[in-house]
Amino acid sequence: MPIITILALLAVGLDLTPADFSKVRQHPGIVAAGLFTPLVTLPPLAVGLIAIFKPPPAVQGGLLLIAACPIGGISNTYSYLAGASVALSITLTAISSLLAAATIPLLDRAIGVLWGTPLGLTAPIPLIVAQLIVMLGLPVSAGMWIRARWPQFALRSQAIFRAAAFAGLGVLMTLIIGGNPSGFLSSLRDTVPLGIAFVAGSFAVGWLAARLIGTTAPDRFTLATEFATRNVAVATAIAVTLLHRVEFALFATAYLLIEIPMMMAAIVIYRRRRDATEH
DSSP, X not given: OHHHHHHHHHHHHHTOOHHHHHHHHTOHHHHHHHHHHHHXXXXXXXXXHHHHHOOOHHHHHHHHHHHXXXXXXXXXHHHHHHTSXXXXXXXXXHHHHHXXXXXXXXXXXXXXXXXXXXXXXXXXXXXXXXXXXXXXXXXXXXXXXXXHHOHHHHHHTHHHHHHHHHHHHHHHHHHHHHHSHHHHHHTHHHHHHXXXXXXXXXXXXXXXXXXXXXXXXXXXXXXXXXXXXXOHHHHHHIIIIISOOHHHHHXXXXXXXXXXXXXXXXXXXXXXXXXXXXX
């Protein structure tokens, strides 16, 4: 799974230039909306869905944990495949991870007020730092360096890398199921409806927030994607090593498997609508 992620983000870097990040700095309101709006909308959304679906306690805790986690790095691949605002996605993912040491405990307190019982969350700082360096910073920087050194190669190979990234997501889903097939299958009845509702609800909230601040279509898709994509690796680390609740980690695994096909479908719809508008 880390290898697939690193290769996908190398492809993301091949599509970027420093000018793309300069454009992001010119629109701080979009960055602020992408960072802080999820903090005040996703935990209440999770609590509301729990009240509607009434899942078992293990699934409830897993969803609340997902809602408290920072943006997942796979969101950069989604924006890349959609042809949306990749530099914005990378910026939001990196800053969200850096802020996680403060936001995760704060969201735990908010969850305690909304749900009645805090989960006792803290941020796994070493894991987050390692993710930022090894699985985000290095591959994206390497891709950008290759594009600056061999621009024609980067441009010619974009279609190949996009196809490889789509294939990598398919392999990733296979690995998730194969890692714990019995645990995953036994939790489908409770996790699938709740996971679908949370991904769709988070995406819709992100899209609405982007429309309210008057962004472009690529920025809207990216912001919606950042809302819906949570860092499952951080959620799993917190569940297993800090909370000692493996059942929370099972929900996180199922959530990722629900998220990937839903986001791939959103990418296809977005690209078709964009192509139809251009023609």
